[in-house]
Amino acid sequence: MEPTLSSPSEARRRTGFTLVVTATTAMMAGASAPSPFYPTLQEQLHLLPVATTGVFAVYAVALLGALLVFGSVSDHLGRRPVISAAFILLAASVTAFLLADSLTTLLLARILQGIASGVLLTSLSAAIADLEPEDKPGSSAVWNTVAPLGGLAVGALTSGLLLDLLSEPRTLVFVSLTAIYLAMAALIWLAPETSTRIPGAAASLRPHLTMPPAARGAFFTGMPAVFAGWATGGLYLSLGASIVHSTFGIQEHVWQGIVITVLAGTGSIAAAILHHRDARTITIFGTSALALGTALSLLALAFTSFPAFLAAVVVAGAGFGTAFMGVIRSVSPLVHDHERAGTFASLFIVAYIAFGIPAVLAGLLAPVLSLTTTTYLYGGIVTVFAAYAAVMRARSSR
Numbered sequence: 001m002e003p004t005l006s007s008p009s010e011a012r013r014r015t016g017f018t019l020v021v022t023a024t025t026a027m028m029a030g031a032s033a034p035s036p037f038y039p040t041l042q043e044q045l046h047l048l049p050v051a052t053t054g055v056f057a058v059y060a061v062a063l064l065g066a067l068l069v070f071g072s073v074s075d076h077l078g079r080r081p082v083i084s085a086a087f088i089l090l091a092a093s094v095t096a097f098l099l100a101d102s103l104t105t106l107l108l109a110r111i112l113q114g115i116a117s118g119v120l121l122t123s124l125s126a127a128i129a130d131l132e133p134e135d136k137p138g139s140s141a142v143w144n145t146v147a148p149l150g151g152l153a154v155g156a157l158t159s160g161l162l163l164d165l166l167s168e169p170r171t172l173v174f175v176s177l178t179a180i181y182l183a184m185a186a187l188i189w190l191a192p193e194t195s196t197r198i199p200g201a202a203a204s205l206r207p208h209l210t211m212p213p214a215a216r217g218a219f220f221t222g223m224p225a226v227f228a229g230w231a232t233g234g235l236y237l238s239l240g241a242s243i244v245h246s247t248f249g250i251q252e253h254v255w256q257g258i259v260i261t262v263l264a265g266t267g268s269i270a271a272a273i274l275h276h277r278d279a280r281t282i283t284i285f286g287t288s289a290l291a292l293g294t295a296l297s298l299l300a301l302a303f304t305s306f307p308a309f310l311a312a313v314v315v316a317g318a319g320f321g322t323a324f325m326g327v328i329r330s331v332s333p334l335v336h337d338h339e340r341a342g343t344f345a346s347l348f349i350v351a352y353i354a355f356g357i358p359a360v361l362a363g364l365l366a367p368v369l370s371l372t373t374t375t376y377l378y379g380g381i382v383t384v385f386a387a388y389a390a391v392m393r394a395r396s397s398r
Contacts, residue, residue: 001227002213005240009131009175010134012192013131013133013192013349014152015190015191015247016190016192016194017105017128017131017132017133017143017191018133018190019187019188019190019191020083020124020127020131020191021126021143021323022126022145022147023083023087023101023120023124023145023184023185023188024120024124024143024144024147024148024151024179024189025088025147025150025151025154026177026181026184027117027120027124027148027150027151027181027184028147028148028149028151028152028155029149029151029152029154029155029158029177030090030113030151030155030177030181031096031113031117031151031152031155032151032152032153032155032156032159032237032260032264033156033158033159033173033177034097034110034159035156035159035237035241035257035260036156036159036160036257037170038052038055038161039245040239041100041106041251042165043135044215045100045101045102045103045106046265047103047232048200049053050320051103052363054103054107055103055107055110055202056110056238056359056360056363057108057116057213057356057360057363058107058110058243059110059111059112059113059114059117059137059356060116060352060355060356060357060360061356062110062111062112062113062114062115062118062361063114063115063117063352063356064118064349064352064353064356065114065115065118066114066115066116066117066118066119066150066353067118067121067122067345067349067352068209068223068345068349070082070115070118070119070122070347070349071118071122071132071154071210071341071342071344072122072210072341072342072345073123073208073341073344074122074123074126074127074195074197074341075118075126075195075198075338075339075340075342075372076157076195076197076199077150077197078193078194078195078196078232079123079126079127079130079194079195080125080188080189080190080191080193081343082119083120083123083124083127083184083185083188083230084120084185084186084189085119085185086116086187086189087107087116087120087122087181087182087184087185088118088181088182088185088308089112089115089116089119090112090113090117090120090181091178091182091208092112092166093109093110093112093113093116093183094109094174094177094178095174095178096109096112096265097109097113097174098170098171098174098175098178098180102374104270108381115316117338118348120346121345121348122153122262122341122344122345122348123341125144125340125341125344125348126195126337126340126341126343126344127191127194128140128143128144128147128339129332129337129339129340129344130145130194130195130337130340131191131194131204131226131238132190138329139179139275140328140332140334141202141329142271142272142275142325144184144315144325144328144332145267145268145321145322145324145325145328146268146271146272147273149264149265149267149268149271149320150265150268150323151264152260152262153260153261153262153263153265153268154261155186155340156257156260156261156264156344157175157254157257157258158256159173159253159257160252160253160258160261161253161254163253163254164252164253164254165267166392170337172227180207184260186354188255194337195337195338195340195341197337198199198338200300201224208348209346210339210342210343210345211342211346211348212334212335212336212339212343213336214329214334214335215343218327218330218331218334219326219327219343219346219347221330221393221396222326222327222330222331223281223350223394224287224385224389224392224393225283225286225287225323225324225326225327225387225393226323226327226351226353226354227241227350227351227388227389228287228323228350228354228357228382228385228386228387228388229286229287229290229292229319229320229323229324229354229381230324230350230351230352230354230355231354231355231358231381231385232290232293232294232316232319232320232382233263233320233355233387234354234356234358234359234362235294235359235362235375235378235379235382236259236260236262236263236313236316237260237359237381238359238360238363239359239366239371239374239375239378240259240267240313241259241260242255242366242382243259243309243371244258244259244306245373246303246371247304247371248309250306250367253387258392259310259313262310262313262314262317263313263316263320264317264320264321265316265317266313266314266317266318266319266320266321267317267320267321267322268321268353269317269318269321270317270318270319270321270355271321271322271324271325272291274322274325276324278329279326279329280326280329280330280393280396281326281328281391282322282323282325282326282329283322283323283327283330284326284390284393285318285319285322285326286318286319286321286322286323286324286325286326287318287319287323287375287386287387287389287390287393288386288387289315289316289318289322289323290316290319290320290323290382290386290389290390291319291383291386291387291390292315292319293313293315293318293319293377293386294312294317294379294382294383294386295383296308296311296312296374296389297312297313297316297317297379298376298379298383299312299370301375301376302313316398317382319386323389324351327347328347331343358378360384362374362375362378365377
């Protein structure tokens, strides 16, 4: 029998929904906020270029490990205690980033952030789906796309601006994030609990993937789209700032971070505009835009045109936001409340494998093959895979 909880009032559900959407945005802002600081930290701490790749890699590995181990824990212990504990850990991670004075402490900060982010990705995504307003069916898929992408855009843009405006902005950025995360750890208790305690919490900590039988068909149909979307995101997040600096010769931090902002911001807007379409149409549009936008960005690089490159990122961003939303829209209605965290964990494992592994490989190959050659290789593979995902989704009637 499916576990049940007493139904909270509609006003409390809406308050809870607003809280978890805000918390998701804040969490993802912290994920992109450190990126503009890496070149400065590399100089201050006298790090080799490969060290920056290592910092990115440990975050991705820690996040994937957290998804495998803790991905479904909020299905057993409840959403609020898990979210609260994870935000306290996230606050500790950004404090460690602020205090980082060596590669060791920098790696520790990113490991803690990866673990906390992995737990929060699943529990917050599940809570958004749990608390979806009854008069707005399907809106949870929109907010599970808009909130994280909006957070990525805000975090990168804010850090880039402050780096250009202030001599030492790291304190302001990371003290503010620490305060926000501690506040979220407390405020989440105002939201109604949507996942009752059920046995099996200890057993759920064994590394595993969860996908209820009813959702497996939609999950496997959507996997190419998830992979294509997040591999595209990895391309721009790992190489975007370096491309702006090296290829286009732009020195300002805000313009080096603008690629992330444009990609994520456009994705957020596209998801909000297209959310009334059916899941299949959204996914086909998303994967097609990914393929076209990435191909156009490579063409812009060949002609060394920064305006054309930004225009291409707009197209790719529209696909980045909608490809994943279409898959969420397909899968989420097929699972019960107490299965959602585990289901989202499986989706995000595919996403972060696609996001992390190619980006890390690109970071390792760039010093060997050159940044330009690596970008063309990575971008070409992403273009082909996104086009393949679009064709496969178009051929599927599911």
